[in-house]
Amino acid sequence: MTNKVAVVTGGGGILCGELAKTLAKNGAKVAVLDLKKEAADNLAAEINSAGGTAIGVAANVLDKEALEAAHREVLKELGPCEILINGAGGNHPKGTTSMEHFSPDQLDKADLTSFFDLDHEGVEFVFNLNFLGTLIPTQVFSKDMIGKDDCSIINISSMNAFTPLTKIPAYSGAKAAVSNFTQWLAVHFAKVGIRVNALAPGFFLTDQNRSLLTKEDGSMTERGNKIISQTPMGRYGKPEDLNSTLLWLCDPATSFVTGIVVPIDGGFSAYSGV
Template sequence: MSKVVVVTGAGGVLCSTIAKSFAKEGHKVAVLDLKLEAAEKVAADIHSDGGEVIGLMADVLNKESLEKAKTEINQRFGTCDILINGAGGNHPLGTTSNPYLQEEDLTNTAEGFKTFFDLDPDGIKFVFNLNFIGTLLPTQIFAKDMVGKKGCSILNISSMNAFTPLTKIPAYSGAKAAVSNFTQWLAVHFAKVGIRVNALAPGFFLTEQNRTLLTNSDGSLTQRGQQIIDQTPMGRYGEPEDLISTTLFLCDEKSSFVTGVVIPIDGGFSAYSGV
């Protein structure tokens, strides 16, 4: 049975793959992204493959923008059945330069060098808002139409660093931990009205946001990139297609008794002790 699927952040590598996978299953897909051009490109790809799709600009931190997108989706496809909260990301202002604080760092005057004490509150707020509020607001807008319907589902995008925080990125790790906690809270809150809520916790996937951090211009791994691979038992980065089967499983009515779970898709990274 065809459903209406709304995907935020769908102009990116991972969520565009998720959007395309739903279209291939015969669902009607609304591709939402802050950049209209990116949303329309993904929509064009889906349309060329015969899928039913609409590409729209939507700011997940702006209720008016989300309401406008919802109105267009309702008019075109009907009410939302499945919501994928894919918008998210990190910011350099919420990131330390080194993984560990050394006493000499306090007198380091190099341009751009940041210790924990130099983290910018605005940068941290940006990361928390984008990941947490950017999950909460779309849920408020689209989940209201799900109440009382059968087979409705919400899938949030957390991260494996919600389980164990990574060095250097306290804001992002904390924000994704909030998404995981919110997923469980929503699963309980919506349990009586037929809406299931789960989350993916991806490990390391090469995207446009992290490519320069993990790989050099010649394609070789940076020091941090190699460190990640060394800590990943499967010895590789994830491919966007690695998310598809778990996504479809969690959103399918065959998983009608599965709610409140956060599933790592990380090649064993979160299970590995390093020894």
């Protein structure tokens, strides 16, 4: 991976920040893209202080013009993109129900969000952020890969793309779209040598879900306990648990591997609950 140029969207976050650092440790020159410039710069500074090469770039993955400006900056500072990590994504409260199961009495409770109360704009935001937020950066950066060897696109899907989780229909559906798009794009790019695969993390503690899964004292919430009880390895994933699969998929040794979505979930998807 020495001197390969890698672009990581959502690079200011916990999981994609770890992926960016791993690429840099293995010789890649990394462009950390994030909506928050400060977060991108902080991660780039950490990489550079550790002896790697990185730049922080502000970019909104839903704004093609902003991404094209980011692309020009990456070309100028590092060179053409050879590895693209589509990591930007997330959920929104307006696309989330309050309860796991519906009951008629929810219709009369103003403080609850039932299925019938889901805000279509919130759902649309989640789909756009995860699906279009993968498609548009790919349109902008993958042109650099045409005609080159050993180029890879790695999308970030989720275990709830396989089996939807309760309460988050928008996020589950959006990540299912990312998995489907991964397969479609792998076929579409197969003749020009660009491989497209995806990571599907199980449950990892991030800034986005920490308050849902853990209490202030560090103990688990009811939902957190349910998750751990359904995860055979009995723990949440750690950011570094993603690294080996990332490196495997980027390695020329996997030159015949494309169109797969790899679960990294501590056995969650294999467990029937009994």
